[in-house]
Amino acid sequence: MPVIAQLLTAVLFACLSFTARGEKLRLVTEPWAPYVYEENGQALGLDYETTAIVFQRLGIEVEWQFLPWKRCLAMLDQGLADGALDIFYSSERDATLLYPGEPLSEVEFVMFYANDRPHPFRTLEDLRGLTIGTSPGYLYSQEFRDSILFTREPAPTHEANFGKLARGRIDLLITDRRVGQTLLDTLKLRDQISESPSVISHQSQFLALRRNAGMDLLVQRFGAELKRFKREPAYAELSARYGAGPVPDAPLITPQASNGKTVEQQESSAP
Template structure:
């Protein structure tokens, strides 16, 4: 082989190596987001207080939180509104960068998706009438009537909890949470079991009618966002989590929680092990 031919081979090898490195960076989800200048988030805007439509415009905790994360990453955030059954398949098909549901963190989902750090408490708790002085703690529902969503995880948690009480309450199952809240306001039931985040929002919207019974009765669980479970998504997850930790430290996360949930909630800065 001539010296010239040798140099050509070396140049070709260096070119291929550079192309390989460039391809690796191109496949990195964080690099793609920064190059595009936007973070694309799939969500369902029918899940107050996280995402909902107000006068035809997006409102809620997600909009505000992702705006702050976008500032930290130096990108804009674009939401895609889809029916919930289409959101996770859309993520897996690569139609957007992450899901802004949020989702309850569970062991089964952690095997399939990369979660961000938790952003809110999803633990089950009780909502009562604001003027009900007989319900000071969760165990005070013994012998009363309590509502919960039919077929929900909250109903399962409620059944497990009331089995520990000396006089288990009667449980009424509701297809529509709003009907459960209406029955509660009318005095037909003593409390409604649901996630802490949901009932805190309901109590914030109607403080004259409702109040949250603390502490929660259910196993500790959290809401978080998720991405595809692959090496390419890890840099984006790390950057997103770094932004959340910063928001923890400067109080922005607590401020948004108080704004949308009515209370600041425990949201750990390391990923907890799910209870189920």
Template sequence: MLYRRLLLSLLLIPGLSLAANLKVVSEPWVPYIFEQDGELQGVDYEIVQAVFRRMGYSADWELMPWKRAILSVRSGRADAILDILATRERRDYLIFPSEHLSNNVSVLFYARKHPHPYANLHSLTGLTVGVAPAYTYGNPAFIAARFFTREPAPTVEANLLKLLNQRIDLAVIDKRAGLYTLRRLGLEADIGFDPQPIGSGKLYLAFHRNTANLELSNAFNTELERFKQSDEYRQILDKYAP
């Protein structure tokens, strides 16, 4: 631990370049981070990689189910987790930079042949709604409600296919991720979405809470702010534009 703190302190000295590997975990989530042809890519993955490169860091990335990713960073087996919403509970064991990576807007997707109009949470009474395991959606009332059934599925694609096959009535999915996946599957004519958000929030790269990572988080925040002013940042956003 002492060695790690010393190394991180040295890395934060301007002009000093040392190689440092960080373990970063997340769940596959197009278009934010995913694997294609054996290579990781995605809008937030590429932003973080670019910021780390500017800081003199490299990262060992591991994709896993979301619950396991959270447990990994909470226990300290991972240094950081990508694309997580900030909650009061999570701030007990994670450090969130003030600068976020992306905006998350979760909406209800539906099969066009079997629409379910949505006005408020009580519109979901008696329905089965597809969700992702351990997601909060930035909406505690949605998570706490007992008048509809939440049915988890491991991926966005799985929830969309369950919609198509009438195994669920609706699915709560990040709008950007849902539209990206619909295009990839060629299902835009079969599945639509209600524009009214179920929940929204900011997505962060959050760090395991300890003293050394507080310094690292501050340095990452400063470099991310700078990077957002660059042409490279705008090119990454354009590459993954809806």
């Protein structure tokens, strides 16, 4: 059998293996609107709906679980989940996770501040003495993580972080631009909290699968189908619905004594 035919056959068997065994692909993710979230018991979001469409085209049934991010990572480590949605690439997890060549979306990390307590900044030095709200399970750059200039204070949810900022319990919080803007509307805090103009880092979000038998072929097939779908009008309509068009230009922060990144990955199992 020609090599190409053998590869195509292997890909087909990998994609059919779950349905053949009566199994579903077990995926975990944290609510991260507008990329993935639940509303009235229905799963929604740009990356969720994109992933669901791609797997439907591949003939793969998926079982979803929405959990706090640290729980998602623990389930991956324990083999209780086959993959995670909206995970950043991390060399620390390259030995256990497979990433397709095509990302699902791009995010921009920024700071949010209370309107009556603004804290303009351009470098890490400008954050001296402040308390920054973070998210458990997110891996920040070594400079940000190890700095003694400021305090990092995690909150159990993104909503809790914004509540703490509004009540003055933290000075700033760090999160994705679109996630933060969505929460300002959801929590009705737009008149109290604003987004700092500096972009701290850019990151690509992926669907990643555990390195199990046949998963490498499934990841390749997923990436190829995702790339095709993103060229279709249906994807453009989906992106427009979730406001995932180009975001306004903003300066990229260049912290002193750092590599230019304040937040890097979302994959740490520790705050």
